[in-house]
Amino acid sequence: MQAERILAGDVRALARAATAVENHTAEAEALLAELYPRTGRATIIGVTGPPGVGKSTLVDQLTRALRAEGKTVGILAVDPSSPFSGGAILGDRIRMQQHHADGGVFIRSMATRGQMGGLARGTLEMALLLDAAGREAILIETVGVGQDEVEIARLADVTLVVLVPGMGDDVQAIKAGIMEIADVFAINKSDQAGAERLEQELRAMLLLASDHGRMETPIVKTVASEGKGIGELLAAVRSVKDKKIRNSESLWMARLREMLRERLLERMPAEALRDGAEAVAARRANPYEVVGEWLRRWYPDRG
Ligand SMILES: Nc1nc2c(ncn2[C@@H]2O[C@H](COP(=O)(O)OP(=O)(O)O)[C@@H](O)[C@H]2O)c(=O)[nH]1
Ligand SMILES: [Mg+2]
Incomplete structure (x- = not known):
């Protein structure tokens, strides 16, 4: 009965289910089992990058753009560093309040409770729930490029890596982690000096890795705080998704294999x-x- 309400798009039923999923309750598992056949329709977009580069601002702008098209949105803000749920994301909560009156935007922040790999699993389950609830786009914001974040990025159909000018050697430092997961680069804060240089550096890096077909990875300059470049960014995300669908049998196989393995180990x-x-x-x-x-x-x- 709860499943039916979720499938019908009932926001309060969804919110209650999300809490159950977050707490890994037995009811949540039964619910996800029931909802599972109705998943697989949403577009999952991962947004990752170092703290302060403007990920939340970009998520906010992407949400506006998607809402303007009439699409429903789910936002998962994942903060592995926060010891208590949502604590470090208070600022984002306030910023996101403008969406609160809009039933077409569902926002959840998630924090790890210290369990290894649990974050990725919890995030996948939350994404499945939102997917079943009919959210057409699911935006997952994660900080940094640690192991958890790499796993979370793999859940996404399209992973957007956000960088800003003036990072200097940081680009080199994080490149190993980001190169394998980035489907699209956003150079945010392009209103600041050095955006051109960062773009050149990125292109050079992609050229070096071109044997993996990375050369075609789109790079989009944005000014999230002013809503600039958002249309191009969304277009790049969509073109990557279309290309991926053509190239792979199913975007879902890898992430589901991972989920099965985790479940098996857990049992x-x-x-x-x-x-x-x-x-x-x-x-x-x-x-x-x-x-x-x-x-x-x-x-x-x-x-
Ligand atoms: N100058 C400038 N500031 C921005 C831009 N995008 C976001 N910011 C600011 O950067 C700060 C951090 O943004 P936030 O979205 O919280 O970054 P996050 O930690 O990556 O989620 C905030 O004060 C934003 O207003 C931009 O394009 N240009
Ligand atoms: Mg943020």
Whole structure:
């Protein structure tokens, strides 16, 4: 019954479900299982980059542009650094208040509770929920380029990496992480000096990596605080998405494989994992036989 209300776009049912998903409750799992067949329609856009580059401002502007087209939007603000939910994103909350009266914009901030990899999983589940609720675009803002963020970026159909002029060596420092996940670069704060140079540096980097087809990665200059370049940015995101759909059987395969793996590991009895690790550490068993034994125990047909 709750599922029906969510599918019908009921915002209050969605909000309640989002809280359940965030808390990983049993009801949330049952709900997601029921909703799952109705997912796979939303466009998921990841927005990542160092703190202060204007990610939230860009998300806000992209949201306005999408709303102007009549599209419904879900926003997930993910802050791995915040020890308590939403604490560090208070400023964003205030900025986003303008959207609060608009039922077409659903906003959630998420923070890790210290569990490794849990953030990526929680984010995927939240995105699935928003997708089932009929949100046409889901914008996921993440800070920096740590492991969690790379995983979260992989959830997205299109990952937008935001940089600003004057980062200097920072571009070099983060390049390893961003090169593999960036589908589109936004050079935000292009009202400030150095935007041209940053663009040249990026193009040079992309050229070096051109064997991966990265040369075609769009670079769009924006001034998010003034709403400049937003149309071009959205167009670049869409063209990348179309290209990706043509090039891959399903954008969903990788992220679902990851989800299945996590679920499987989670369901494994903790004591089995602990006992196995102890046996291997004490050299009473080798890793191969431990895994072999697990497989025989849980998948007897394949032993
Ligand atoms: N000059 C300038 N400032 C901007 C631009 N975009 C955002 N800002 C400002 O940069 C600051 C950080 O923006 P925010 O969106 O919170 O960055 P985030 O930490 O990446 O989410 C805010 O004060 C914004 O008003 C821009 O294009 N030009
Ligand atoms: Mg932000």
